[in-house]
Amino acid sequence: MxxxxxxxxxxxxxxxxxxxxxxxxxxxxxxxxxxxxxxxxxxxxxxxxxxxxxxxxxxxxxxxxxxxxxxxxxxxxxxxxxxxxxxxxxxxYGYYEGSDLEQSWYAAGAPHGLPTFKDIVSKYSLGKAMDFLKEADPFHQAExxxxxxxxxxxxxxxxxxxxxxxxxxDVLLISHANAVLGLVERFxxxxxxxxxxxxxxxxxxxxxxxxxxxxxxxxxx
Known part of the structure; x- marks a missing residue:
């Protein structure tokens, strides 16, 4: 094929x-x-x-x-x-759905010494930011x-x-901010x-x- x-x-x-x-x-x-x-x-x-x-x-x-x-x-x-x-x-985003953006990423990154989304991604990756947010989620339901x-x-x-x-x-895809970031980071x-x-x-x-x-x-x- x-x-x-x-x-x-x-x-x-x-x-x-x-x-x-x-x-x-x-x-x-x-x-x-x-x-x-x-x-x-x-x-x-x-x-x-x-x-x-x-x-x-x-x-x-x-x-x-x-x-x-x-x-x-x-x-x-x-x-x-x-x-x-x-x-x-x-x-x-689990527990953090609809929450203030800066406060949510602070909750995710501060335990690792990284208080902002940009800090987390700059040192690690977008994927690590997702993992940190899941850790911070008291229900651990964030992806x-x-x-x-x-x-x-x-x-x-x-x-x-x-x-x-x-x-x-040509194919059209309507997507979301972090989805676009994920595609660009990965590929x-x-x-x-x-x-x-x-x-x-x-x-x-x-x-x-x-x-x-x-x-x-x-x-x-």
């Missing part, structure tokens, strides 16, 4: 109320703000002439709404509806790095096995700064084949 390679255009969803309030938002489902909707519309305009053979998003309101805005404005005879999957959610990637690998396999996708095709060969989240509505381009993923562009606004 021939190996196919396709382009995966990963868009972070539009701004939500939890983004405004600076709260952790993994499986929480805050809606888009007016700015988030207009930002998604601007991203949609940039992608309006691109033909997407397939589209994917998580089952969160913010991701599905962003996907609908982009696909509704598309003029290149793209797929009309995204495939929705819980595999493609961002990290589950560890291993648990997160076990789920996300199923999401990537779901896309790879889409029989509608052929060599050279970006250390070329990109993953201590700061990508902007809402930003675009990250990956080349995906059966056996590898390559980061081509990151956080394009």
């Amino acid at each position: 021939d190996v196919i390679t396709f382009n995966l255009y990963v868009v972070r969803h539009g701004q939500t109320y939890f983004n405004v309030y600076n709260r952790l938002q993994g499986w929480s489902d805050a809606p888009l703000t007016d700015k988030g909707i207009s930002g998604a519309e601007k991203t949609a305009e940039k992608l309006a002439n691109m033909h997407f053979t397939a589209a994917y998003c998580s089952d969160t309101t913010r991701a599905m709404k962003t996907a609908k805005i982009i696909l509704d404005k598309n003029t290149a005879d793209s797929v009309k509806e995204p495939t929705v999957s819980s595999y493609l959610r961002g990290e589950f 560890s790095n291993e648990e997160y990637w076990k789920r996300w690998d199923q999401g990537l396999d779901l896309i790879r096995k889409d029989k509608n996708i052929h060599d050279g095709d 970006g060969e250390g070329k990109y700064d993953v201590t700061e989240p990508p902007a809402n509505g930003s675009l990250t381009k990956l080349e995906v084949s059966d056996d590898q993923v390559k980061v081509v562009d990151y956080n394009i606004q």
Whole structure:
């Protein structure tokens, strides 16, 4: 069987109320703000002439709404509806879902002498930040790095096995800040700064084949 390679255009969803309030938002489902909707519309305009053979998003309101805005404005005879999957959610923050972002990462990193998210990722990795947050969670229900990637690998396999996708095709994925960071950290060969989240509505381009993923562009606004 021939190996196919396709382009995966990963868009972070539009701004939500939890983004405004600076709260952790993994499986929480805050809606888009007016700015988030207009930002998604601007991203949609940039992608309006691109033909997407397939589209994917998580089952969160913010991701599905962003996907609908982009696909509704598309003029290149793209797929009309995204495939929705819980595999493609961002990290589950457990006890810290909806909590103040800085305070949550302080709780995770301070026991290790690292009081901020940036400190943790700079010294270790995004994966280690996930592990520290799980340790700090009194219920230990936040996802560890291993648990997160076990789920996300199923999401990537779901896309790879889409029989509608052929060599050279363009595919849309609406995703989340830490999900984008995770993809870039894992497959970006250390070329990109993953201590700061990508902007809402930003675009990250990956080349995906059966056996590898390559980061081509990151956080394009």
